[in-house]
Amino acid sequence: MIKIDKLSVKFQNQVIIDDLSFTFEQGIFYGLTGASGIGKTTLLGAIAGLVPTSHGAISSDFQKLGYIFQDARLFPWMTALENVECVCHDIKKAEYYLNKLLPNAANKFPHELSGGMKQRVSIARALSYDAPLLLLDEPFKGLDEETKQFTVDAVMEFIKGRTAILVSHDYGELALCDKILKMERSPVSSLTEVKSGSTSFE
């Protein structure tokens, strides 16, 4: 469970999140949507402890979490396999996830990979970490349809029984979630649950 209590986040004197309270239940796959720049990534960052909060508190039952950033964020001096292995410290597990998402790329350096390939390495890295909480910030952006399908399948298989929060604008992706939350007004002070199965989430 992640309990957000009266959370406020400021960025360069601009209030992004204002007095937000919400509880993310364990084992639920949440989808988080809303207009661009409204504060979805900021909220994920705050949950992950990457964004400093100006007020309120976030308490989490999870000791560790995996995070798939919008950009791949790979270490440029490591091969694809080393990028995965450096977080899970288990070469077999690293090989398993990397081969599943991006076969035949173990010894390639990030500059030898396309944007979509890098993102798949980043996803393999997050999955191999085997955390009970997974934060996904538009993880499938830039993947072609075929690649996206098996990448989504791999992520969905991993998520079973875990807690996950997916930031996305894609209705197809959001439809996979157990609950869909929408940030409606800026600064964000509430998360409105949208009916699952809706086609527009408006």
Added chain:
Amino acid sequence: MKIKRLLLSLFKVLGIIAFWLAIWALVSFRVNSELLFPSPLSVLKALGTLAITSEFWLTSLYSLVRVILGILVSLLLGAALAVITEKSRILNSLLSPMLNVIKATPVASFIILALLWLNRDTLPLFITALIVVPIVWSNVSEGIRSVDHNLVEVAKIYKFSAKSKLTKLYVPSVAPFFMAACRSSLGMAWKAGISAEVLSTPNNAIGTELYFAKTYLETPSLFAWTAVVIILSVIIEKLFVFVLEKVGDKLHIIPRGVNNDKN
């Protein structure tokens, strides 16, 4: 094909050397004074005469050891100062002016002052350090500042240990800046060390030999020792960078797959 290319580049290098030797010989012929501008042949003879003595090798070795020691101490000191000043704002404010003062002060001033404080054998080492430390310090500081914040976040999310952060994130990020500092400071360190030797005249030193050659107007000998300085400078630079790259590669701390040149 590879041999042909090698031979071609060898001929190119030999051609360039021959061109400049010819210019040198021509100028020497026009000046017509071994005292003012000796010919390449007389310099080669002087070098040959020197090279068959054990003193020559001992002198070169002592100078080499002094400068290499100075460089090694400076690399460690410069890197340590960079880490300290990037970690602490107060220390940065306190120590940064010192860096600028050292950079702006002429080496000769330091040599003359250091002659009063230090013995003649340690002075070249001190001067070498004064030249190398600021270069390493500012380059490594820049390297630390340029560490990708996004990767720092990745290290935080995946709970990298202090050792992992150092070896997998900070050292590879800073390594290109450190290598650039090595490349640009080695030649300068060597020249500054020899200059310090000229003024402090320690025992068994190339600088001392240069000083005596100047005093006794042995210009071919002066040229010969200068040639030794140039040759050793090139060898040190290449060898040092080669060793650093090999050690870094062995320890997996030098970035692979990315361009290492930062300057």
